[in-house]
Amino acid sequence: MSVAAALVSGSLRALPWGARVGISALLLVLAGGLAASGAHLQNQHQNRDERPGVSLLDIEGAYHGVEATAPLVVQLRAGHPEELPAPERELLLSWLSSKRISEDYDSLELGADAPAEVLARRCVECHSRTGLEGAHGDARIALGTWPEVSKVAFSRRVEPLPTAVLAASTHAHALGLGSLSLVLALFLFLTRFPARLSAALCGLAGVALLVDLGSWWLARSSAGLAPLLVAAGACYATASALSIVLVFLDLWLPRRGGPR
Numbered sequence: 661m662s663v664a665a666a667l668v669s670g671s672l673r674a675l676p677w678g679a680r681v682g683i684s685a686l687l688l689v690l691a692g693g694l695a696a697s698g699a700h701l702q703n704q705h706q707n708r709d710e711r712p713g714v715s716l717l718d719i720e721g722a723y724h725g726v727e728a729t730a731p732l733v734v735q736l737r738a739g740h741p742e743e744l745p746a747p748e749r750e751l752l753l754s755w756l757s758s759k760r761i762s763e764d765y766d767s768l769e770l771g772a773d774a775p776a777e778v779l780a781r782r783c784v785e786c787h788s789r790t791g792l793e794g795a796h797g798d799a800r801i802a803l804g805t806w807p808e809v810s811k812v813a814f815s816r817r818v819e820p821l822p823t824a825v826l827a828a829s830t831h832a833h834a835l836g837l838g839s840l841s842l843v844l845a846l847f848l849f850l851t852r853f854p855a856r857l858s859a860a861l862c863g864l865a866g867v868a869l870l871v872d873l874g875s876w877w878l879a880r881s882s883a884g885l886a887p888l889l890v891a892a893g894a895c896y897a898t899a900s901a902l903s904i905v906l907v908f909l910d911l912w913l914p915r916r917g918g919p920r
């Protein structure tokens with residue numbers, strides 16, 4: 661059967677065998693590309709807020725920039741732990757807002773007022789390795805040693821990606837993913853599946869990609885777009901993955917009453 665005849669047959673199953681093998685291989689390449697994008701996203705963004713895993717704060721940091729207040733400061737300001745006497749809370753907060761966080765941590769000159777001493781007196785009972793493994797597992801972090809304390813002691817300004825980097829990324833993503841989605845949409849409409857399903861996937865992928873790439877830029881000036889950006893990216897990836905699966909199925913599933 662000629663390719664033209666196959667294309668009007670209502671299914672990609674009618675294409676010659678070689679074409680189906682080739683297109684399937686390319687679909688696998690695309691699926692691999694999608695998976696690699698996921699892994700890349702993880703690597704690129706996960707440690708912006710210095711905590712493992714990709715959080716909304718990481719994404720906000722990449723596209724808008726964030727003030728990441730040290731967890732120690734957040735908790736002390738929030739009045740945790742209640743039993744901490746006010747002068748010691750002040751002492752810890754002024755240490756944490758100083759430029760000498762690492763220098764003064766265990767300073768001998770400060771004696772019993774050294775932050776390490778206050779932490780040992782007031783916090784380590786719950787926040788220590790043994791505490792966490794024992795009765796105080798809910799305290800989540802250890803504060804017994806400098807390596808442990810330093811992880812939660814620093815507030816930082818996370819700068820967004822430089823404009824030039826964002827432009828390079830936009831140029832690659834817009835042209836690459838835009839063309840990919842156009843081709844996938846064309847293939848989808850050539851499958852046996854209901855045109856409504858193809859239209860829904862095509863609509864979702866197109867709008868999601870536009871919103872995703874658009875919010876990369878809008879997020880620079882407007883805070884709070886990170887959830888939209890993430891949701892749009894997730895919708896786009898899902899719609900693309902589904903389209904790939906559907907085209908693949910149409911290439912290989914036998915058709916009832918159709919060519920074998």
Ligand code: HEC
Binds near residue numbers: 787799
């Ligand atoms: C009586 C036990 C206890 C003491 C004492 C205590 N904490 Fe906690 N702390 C907890 C528990 C339980 C949590 C987790 C629940 C919560 O967030 O309230 C916690 C949470 C925290 C967190 C947030 C951890 C995270 O995962 O983000 C920080 C920071 C913290 N404490 C600092 C301190 C500091 C500093 C002191 C001493 C000045 C202190 N805590 C004293 C029990 C304690």
